[in-house]
Amino acid sequence: METADVVVIGAGVIGLACASALAAAGRDVLIVEREHCIGSGxxxxxxxxxxxxxxxxxxxLKAQLCVEGRQRLYAYCAQRGVAxxxxxxxxxxxxxxxxxxxxAIAGRAHRNGVDNLRLFGRAEIAEFEPALDAEAALLSPSTGIVDSHGLMMALLGDAESRGTMLALGSPVIGGNTDGDGVVLEIGGEAPTMLRARWVINSAGLDAVALGRAIRCAASTQAPEAHFARGVYFSYSGKAPFSxxxxxxxxxxxxxVHLTLDLSGQARFGPDVxxxxxxxxxxxxxxxARFATAIRNWWPALDAERLQPGYAGVRPKIVGPGQADADFRIDGPARHGxxxxxxxxxxxxxxLTASLAIGAHVAKLVNS
Structure with missing residues (x-):
């Protein structure tokens, strides 16, 4: 049976951030990814x-890791040249x-340490976003956008420069624990059994299923998995917002909100x-539903310019009608x-919290 120090399951931005932080902390890391490319989910x-x-x-955790992660992310992008x-x-x-x-949002943000918000009334809004129709608005200067693929490539490069290996097309089918670590059953073209001192389950949409498939006491503590699809629509031409x-x-x-990509192209979404x-x-x-939602704050929207874009799925651990759950980072102190x-x-x-999550996981492993 092959052995490893740390195995990170999943090569999305969270798994890559964990791998990079663990490698920087001196661990020997192997990333296993089901798909044949990184970040496809x-x-x-x-x-x-x-x-x-x-x-x-x-x-x-969402509040703490978002604020810390945002600060880390801006600094990292500047250092590594990520757009x-x-x-x-x-x-x-x-x-x-x-x-x-x-x-209430302003008050919550302040308690989270976000102290640079500004509240504008209708007259002030008209001065800098004249197409926007709103009674009031909170300006968040710290919000931004990032090239997520560029970020993932930078994280992978950092990890690989410290000896991390990436195995694509290597789905984890199941596993168990024994006295010497966590044993994983790896599928794909070259199936194998792998024993690791540490396993980080960063499988995204499959994390709950995988948490149950690794047969041990922790599997009984896995939450329920729920999925919320969010659809995005692109907008042909230029939207009048900066x-x-x-x-x-x-x-x-x-x-349903307006985001801009790094070229200034507008897209709307996601819904739930x-x-x-x-x-x-x-x-x-x-x-039609998107157009109705957008016209609440942009009455002049030309709905004919809305085009179906893409969809994403959120890995929820609570169902409809329940308050959103916090991140769960379940380590030995929680599940034993x-x-x-x-x-x-x-x-x-x-995405914002990814570097802070990676640092948090590395601290748990090395504590």
């Missing part, structure tokens, strides 16, 4: 937004009834649709199994 199907940390309950832009965003109250919710525009959040997500299993279908008939860390429910702001 959640990491390539999101808004590529660097979040400031406005929405998450104070003291939660990004600190473009800022506006969270808008499109009617008076939403003003209290906007103030910042990201977000409505008041809705259950399960942040509402609960599904039984990951499915990336984009239904063109959702155009040595050498095993499960990353559950790593949805937004996972």
């Amino acid at each position: 959640i990491s390539s199907r999101n808004s590529e937004v660097i979040h400031a940390g406005l929405y998450y309950p104070p003291g939660s 990004h832009a600190r473009c800022g965003k506006l969270v808008v109250a499109s009617r008076e009834a939403q003003l209290d919710a906007l103030q 910042r990201l525009i977000y409505p008041i959040p809705e259950p399960g997500g942040l509402g 649709e609960w599904i039984d299993r990951p499915d990336y279908h984009v239904d063109p008939s959702r155009t 199994v040595a050498g095993l860390i499960h990353l559950y429910g790593i949805e937004s702001p996972g």
Whole structure:
């Protein structure tokens, strides 16, 4: 049986950040990825937004790791030449009834350590985003966008420069624990059994299923898996906005919002649709619903310019009608199994928090 020091399962942005941090901390790391390329799941199907940390309950892992991760991410992108832009965003109250919710977001952000928000009224909004129709808006200067693929390539390069190996087309089918570590059953063209001192389950949408497939006491503590699909629509031509525009959040997500890519092209989404299993279908008939949502704050939208784009799926660990769950980083202190860390429910702001999550996991392994 082959052996390894640390095996990271999943080569999305979270797995790559964990591998990079672990390699930097002196561990010998092997990344195993089911697909034949990196970042083909959640990491390539999101808004590529660097979040400031406005929405998450104070003291939660989401709040702490988002704020820390945002700071780490801007510094890392600048150091490694990863394309990004600190473009800022506006969270808008499109009617008076939403003003209290906007103030609540501002208060929560302040408790999370985000102290640079500015509140604008209708007259001030008209000066710098004249196409926007809103009663009030919160400006978040720390929000930005990033080239997620460029980020993943930089993280992989850092990890590989310290000896990390990447095995693509290597799905983890199951496993168990014994007195010498965690034993993984690896499938693919060259099936093998692999014993590792540490295993980091960063399998994204498959993390819960994998947590149950590694047969040990920790498998009984795996949460329920739920999936929420979010559809994005692209916009042909140039939208008249220079910042990201977000409505008041809705259950399960942040509402249909406007994001910009690094070339300035606009896209709208995601919405929220609960599904039984990951499915990336984009239904063109959702155009009318998108147009209605967008016109709440951009009445002049030309709906004929909306085109079906792509879909992403969020790995939820709570179902419809329940409050969003915090990140779960389940290590030995929680489940009692040595050498095993499960990353559950790593949805937004996972991209923003990726470097902080990697540092957190490396600390657990080396503590």
